[in-house]
Amino acid sequence: MNIKESSIAAPRDEALNVARRGYLRYIILALIFVVTVINYADRAILSIAGTSVAQDVHLDPMQLGMVFSAFGWAYALGQVPGGWLLDRFGARRVYGCSIVLWSLFTALQGLVESLGLMAISAMLFLFVMRFALGLVEAPAFPANSRIVTCWFPTRERGTASSLFNSAQYLAVAIFTPLMAWLTASLGWQHVFFVMGGVGLALGVVWFWFYHEPHQHRRLSGAEMAHMRANGALVDMELNRKSHREPVTWHKLLQLFRHRNLWAVYIGQYCITALTYFFITWFPIYLIKERGMSILEAGFSAAIPAVCGFTGGILGGVLSDYLIRKGAHPSLARKIPFTLGMFLAMGLVLTNFVDANAAVIGLMAVAFFGKGLSAVGWATMSDIAPAGMIGLSGGVFNGLGNIAGIVTPVVIGYVVSTTGSFSDAIWFVALHCLVGLLAYAVIARRFERVVIKE
Structure with missing residues (x-):
C-alpha cells in the first residue's frame, strides 16, 4: 500500500473501530440533553408568563x-x-424521581388563579410551588455530571458536559416562543399544564431506558473497554454498591479547603447569575424596558438563546480539541471560560443603545460568551474527588446557585426602586469580570483533588 492509500485507509479504519465500539454513550448524552431542556423550560415558564401572572x-x-x-x-x-x-442511591432512581416530581410542581403552578387567592396569598402559593420545584430539581445537574463522568472518556468530557449545560439555551430558543404563543392564545395557565404533562411522559422514558454502564444491556464490551481505558469511571456505580464509604465531616470540609475548588465555585456563581437574569427577568426587561409585546419578547429572546447554545457547544469542542492536541486539561478548561466571560461583559453596552435590534445583538454576543464559558461541569468532572463525585457536584452547584437567590431579588429591588433596568444590567455584567478573575487569578493548575483520610 502506498502513502496515499494508507492515508485514506487510516480514517476508514478509525471509523470502523468507532462503529464496532458502539455509540450508546451518545444516546445517553442525548437523553440527559432532552431532560435538561425540559428542566430549564420548566424553570423559565414564569419569566414568560410572569407579566400576565403578575x-x-x-x-x-x-x-x-x-x-x-x-x-x-x-x-x-x-x-x-x-x-x-x-x-447513596445512584443517578437512575434519584434523577427519575426528580423528573416526575418537578413535573407535578410545574403543573400545580397553573392553579394559582383558579384558587381565588388574594395577592399576598397568591404570592405565597407561587413561592411554595417554586421552592418545591427548586428542591426536587436540585439533583439534576449533579446527576448529569455523574452520568458524564461514568460514561465519557476525559477527552470527550468537555463536549459532553457543555452539551448538557447548553440545553438551557435550546430550552429558551424552542420553548420561549412556544410558551409565549400559548400564553397569548390560550392563557398562561395552559403553559404550566402542558409542560407538566411533557415532563411526566419524559419520566416514563427515563425509567424505561436509562441504566448504569455495568447494568445496561445495550452497552457492548468494546465500548465499555474503550470508556474505561480512556478515563471514564464506568465502575463508579458498581463500587457505590459493593464498598460504599461513609462521607464524614472531615471529608466534606475538605471540599471547602482547596483553592482550585473555590475558583470553580466562584466561577459557577458568576455564570449562574447570568443564567438567572436570562431565565427570569430578561423577557420582562424586553417587555417593560424595551416596549415589546409578549410574542415579540418570546421570539427576540430566542436569538440570544441560539447564540448561547452555539457558544456552549463550541466551548466544549474547543476544550476537548486542546486536550487532544496535548494541552493540559487545566489550560483547556480555562481558555474558553475566560474568553467567554470577557465577551459576556459586553451586555453592559445595552445601557448605551436605543434600538431594539442593537440590544438583541449585544445580548446575543454576551450569551454566546456565557455559553463559551460553560465548562464548569467538565472542570468539576476533572478535579472532583473520585469517591465524592455526586457530593462534590452538589457543593459546586449549591454555592453557584446562591446566585439564583440573590440575582432575581436584587434585580426586582432595583427595578422596583428605580423604575429602570439600567443598574440591574451593571450588576449582572460585574459578575462576568469576577468570574474571569476567578479562573485567571485564583485558580492554579487543575488536578483531581485527593481527599486525605
Missing part, C-alpha cells in the same frame, strides 16, 4: 422577584442533600 394575581415587581428567588433558595439548599442522594 397582572392577574396583582403582584408588584418586588413580589415577583421574591417568587423568582424561591426556586434559587431551594435549589441551592438542595444541592448537597441531592449530591448525597446520588452517591
Whole structure:
C-alpha cells in the first residue's frame, strides 16, 4: 500500500473501530440533553408568563422577584442533600424521581388563579410551588455530571458536559416562543399544564431506558473497554454498591479547603447569575424596558438563546480539541471560560443603545460568551474527588446557585426602586469580570483533588 492509500485507509479504519465500539454513550448524552431542556423550560415558564401572572394575581415587581428567588433558595439548599442522594442511591432512581416530581410542581403552578387567592396569598402559593420545584430539581445537574463522568472518556468530557449545560439555551430558543404563543392564545395557565404533562411522559422514558454502564444491556464490551481505558469511571456505580464509604465531616470540609475548588465555585456563581437574569427577568426587561409585546419578547429572546447554545457547544469542542492536541486539561478548561466571560461583559453596552435590534445583538454576543464559558461541569468532572463525585457536584452547584437567590431579588429591588433596568444590567455584567478573575487569578493548575483520610 502506498502513502496515499494508507492515508485514506487510516480514517476508514478509525471509523470502523468507532462503529464496532458502539455509540450508546451518545444516546445517553442525548437523553440527559432532552431532560435538561425540559428542566430549564420548566424553570423559565414564569419569566414568560410572569407579566400576565403578575397582572392577574396583582403582584408588584418586588413580589415577583421574591417568587423568582424561591426556586434559587431551594435549589441551592438542595444541592448537597441531592449530591448525597446520588452517591447513596445512584443517578437512575434519584434523577427519575426528580423528573416526575418537578413535573407535578410545574403543573400545580397553573392553579394559582383558579384558587381565588388574594395577592399576598397568591404570592405565597407561587413561592411554595417554586421552592418545591427548586428542591426536587436540585439533583439534576449533579446527576448529569455523574452520568458524564461514568460514561465519557476525559477527552470527550468537555463536549459532553457543555452539551448538557447548553440545553438551557435550546430550552429558551424552542420553548420561549412556544410558551409565549400559548400564553397569548390560550392563557398562561395552559403553559404550566402542558409542560407538566411533557415532563411526566419524559419520566416514563427515563425509567424505561436509562441504566448504569455495568447494568445496561445495550452497552457492548468494546465500548465499555474503550470508556474505561480512556478515563471514564464506568465502575463508579458498581463500587457505590459493593464498598460504599461513609462521607464524614472531615471529608466534606475538605471540599471547602482547596483553592482550585473555590475558583470553580466562584466561577459557577458568576455564570449562574447570568443564567438567572436570562431565565427570569430578561423577557420582562424586553417587555417593560424595551416596549415589546409578549410574542415579540418570546421570539427576540430566542436569538440570544441560539447564540448561547452555539457558544456552549463550541466551548466544549474547543476544550476537548486542546486536550487532544496535548494541552493540559487545566489550560483547556480555562481558555474558553475566560474568553467567554470577557465577551459576556459586553451586555453592559445595552445601557448605551436605543434600538431594539442593537440590544438583541449585544445580548446575543454576551450569551454566546456565557455559553463559551460553560465548562464548569467538565472542570468539576476533572478535579472532583473520585469517591465524592455526586457530593462534590452538589457543593459546586449549591454555592453557584446562591446566585439564583440573590440575582432575581436584587434585580426586582432595583427595578422596583428605580423604575429602570439600567443598574440591574451593571450588576449582572460585574459578575462576568469576577468570574474571569476567578479562573485567571485564583485558580492554579487543575488536578483531581485527593481527599486525605
